[in-house]
Amino acid sequence: MSINTNQIKDLLGKISPKTAVVLGSGLGEVADIAEEKVVINYADIEGFPHTSVAGHSGQMVAGKIKNRDVLFLKGRFHLYEGHTPQTIAEVVRSLKRIGIEKLILTNAAGSLNRDFAPGEIMMIKDHINFSAQNPLIGANDENIGPRFPDMSNAYDYDLRQSFKRIAESLNIRLGEGVYLMVTGPNFETPAEIRMFQKWGADAVGMSTVLETISAVHCGIKTAAFSVITNFGAGMQDFKLTHSETLNLAKKASQTLSCLLKVYLEDENA
Ligand code: HPA
Numbered sequence: 001m002s003i004n005t006n007q008i009k010d011l012l013g014k015i016s017p018k019t020a021v022v023l024g025s026g027l028g029e030v031a032d033i034a035e036e037k038v039v040i041n042y043a044d045i046e047g048f049p050h051t052s053v054a055g056h057s058g059q060m061v062a063g064k065i066k067n068r069d070v071l072f073l074k075g076r077f078h079l080y081e082g083h084t085p086q087t088i089a090e091v092v093r094s095l096k097r098i099g100i101e102k103l104i105l106t107n108a109a110g111s112l113n114r115d116f117a118p119g120e121i122m123m124i125k126d127h128i129n130f131s132a133q134n135p136l137i138g139a140n141d142e143n144i145g146p147r148f149p150d151m152s153n154a155y156d157y158d159l160r161q162s163f164k165r166i167a168e169s170l171n172i173r174l175g176e177g178v179y180l181m182v183t184g185p186n187f188e189t190p191a192e193i194r195m196f197q198k199w200g201a202d203a204v205g206m207s208t209v210l211e212t213i214s215a216v217h218c219g220i221k222t223a224a225f226s227v228i229t230n231f232g233a234g235m236q237d238f239k240l241t242h243s244e245t246l247n248l249a250k251k252a253s254q255t256l257s258c259l260l261k262v263y264l265e266d267e268n269a
Pocket of ligand 1: 111
């Protein structure tokens with residue numbers, strides 16, 4: 001399957017974004033900050049996969065923020081929906097083909113580290129791919145990227161410094177940590193959480209890692225953020241109510257929206 005990128009370019013018209021932002025669940029409204037918006041439904045793009053997760057709307061929103069053209073993806077593709085790692089790679093590569101140079105990924109995650117409480121944001125500095133899948137398996141096209149890509153700076157150091165600087169100026173506590181990907185869809189068992197902690201993971205979630213691997217492979221600089229919605233299974237004796245969890249997720253989403261907005265408005269970031 002390949003995505004018709006000429007069609008995306010035609011639909012974008014004069015907008016030629018170099019930065020794309022993938023908005024995880026509950027973060028869709030960040031796209032509202034763009035002006036002169038062009039909205040493209042995934043369903044209208046030939047070859048583009050369909051999302052099935054509630055709260056993921058399945059749209060690209062392109063527009064201007066100050067003088068910068070930005071593309072938002074509202075809705076992403078998870079293994080637990082039945083999407084293949086190759087589909088996830090093709091979505092990232094389609095972004096590369098339309099000219100994207102920087103990719104900012106966002107997700108919701110469970111915390112494994114008591115320093116990252118529900119309601120806070122963790123900037124991902126590294127990952128553990130525990131999905132047992134890889135989007136780069138199969139014949140390698142050297143025109144896209146190398147057979148054995150280096151992952152030692154997967155979450156781009158310079159981008160992370162920019163975000164740290166902006167977070168500091170906004171008084172946002174922005175810790176950095178290691179994100180571990182599981183396929184889901186079930187949440188982890190307490191024993192799994194204890195094992196992931198021993199491995200040095202700080203947060204666990206069901207996305208992002210395969211997108212990062214695909215992006216690094218094709219030469220897109222990547223940054224990623226986790227909205228911490230809960231502690232991992234077994235880490236606290238009491239259970240938060242659903243509405244408490246939603247409120248914390250909302251708080252963290254607002255903080256992340258603010259950080260992204262200032263970053264996107266900053267010409268030099
Ligand atoms: N585990 C996996 N994915 C998640 C979690 C979790 O605890 N919270 C939000 N996404």
